[in-house]
Amino acid sequence: MNQIEIKSSKKKILLLIFGLLVFIIIEIPLIMNPERYVSTLFRNPLFIRITSIIGFVICFITLIVFVKVVLSRKLGLTINNDGIIDSSSYISKGLIKWDDIVSIKRIEVMSTKFLLIGVKNPERYVDNETNKIKKRFLQVNLKKYGTPITISSTTLEYDFEKLEKVLLNAYKEYKNG
Template sequence: MDNDFIVKPKMGRMVMLAFLSLVFVLIGLVFLFVQFDGDTVIPKVIGAITVIFFGLCMLYYIKVLMKPEPAVIVTKEGIIDQSSYIRAGLVRWEEIEGIDLISFSGQDYLGIFTFDPDLIIDRSSGFKKMLNRMNTGLLPSQVNIPVKLLNCSMDDLMNAISERWEAAIQNNTTVGQ
């Protein structure tokens, strides 16, 4: 039981997301450089925002493809989230209040609820802090791991989580006696 449960990202999905990001960057470039009749400021702003946002997404997915890391690691200390750009890192068992499957906009997430609702926001800085703060307005959990990106079954992941979480609870109870 001392072994970590390592979940890799689905590489096919990463390739698809990188490609879709590239398509949106190209669409944004069209908005930036093609002359539109009438008001030319709004299409240029839309184009710039599209190029910046999807360009950053594309760079992230290319980085993941070139240097693959596990998306999620379940250890005896807790859950390490590396599934997205705003990764939470290690969330210790004693920081976790609950774990549940959450649906949002037709996508399922493994939602990790922490006792401190600002735990992940407080750990991040800069742009990631802003994105984490925006995430709290969308979903009730503090850590949200997209299930579609994980290369394992949800049953296997939930079993690994419950085994290690229960062991951690038992170890803390034994140590306190």
Template sequence: MSTSYEQHVEYPNRKRMALLTAGAALFVAAGFFLIFDRSSVTNDSILSGVIGFLSILFFGLCFCYSLVKMIKKEPSFVIDEDGFVDASSYTAGGAVAWRDVENIFMYELMGQKMIGVKLRDEKAFLDRQNGMKRKLMTVNSNMVDATISVAQSSLTVPLDQLYIMMMSHWRHVSDNMIYDSYSRR
């Protein structure tokens, strides 16, 4: 009954990653401009300095992350018969076995289509994540009831197609688990 499903490997979309890196670099430059711009009034320059500093901090991290993702030759998403490995974003889920998946669904958040993955033991999964990543994943889970969210930004295959592949693999494993539990009786 067990049919082997082929592995699917996604690498980051280099063009999209280059655009994200360039955009982050522009915001870092804008942050420096806000900090060192002396043409405004003193009260405004303090606010500009704070905004500039926060811009440099946040978009500097975005710049470093996207630059590393663009340069590294590592997959951003892998699907196989055992599960999937999500490395598509900072809050990526990592390795997840199909048996741990409760539900997979498509949703839209702020105009962006995403794949949501709800896990059976969300608490155990979140406990394995580091501090900031855990907090971001918890916020996401509370907003859309998905432990893991996969966005199109670092994938080359259309999200709808990835969703169909994930559903096919997950259903195959789920059907085999049900078949195995009946055959043991």
């Protein structure tokens, strides 16, 4: 099998960074002066402040992750004889060996398409994670989808259909080879 290298899309990531900056800017006045934004829907200024702080923190952490990706020289995804080397997201697990992969399935969550990479021992991928935040995300994926490993084309130069076709063909080639 020829090695296939898929770069991270700097353009897509910069658009995501811009969107995060907009959300962060919107959150600041909600945090600083929540009384001004009390309405019939949101009557409690404390609720407005707390939810705005949570939104701000999540957006800020995500912003930092995306900035690191933009500055990184790593490939987003590499497909070779060993398996799939995933560096496409914050919770990527690196090398996923073909021997460990049992299925590749497509799902759609809130209009975002993902590939679920089913593995023989999914708990091992969760248990081996030392970063507590990443580990929690992997646990959620495992509980919800039956696997901790999900791949999307959101930050890659490939569109989803092309990514899915390339991964499925490589998987078939490995299984039949």
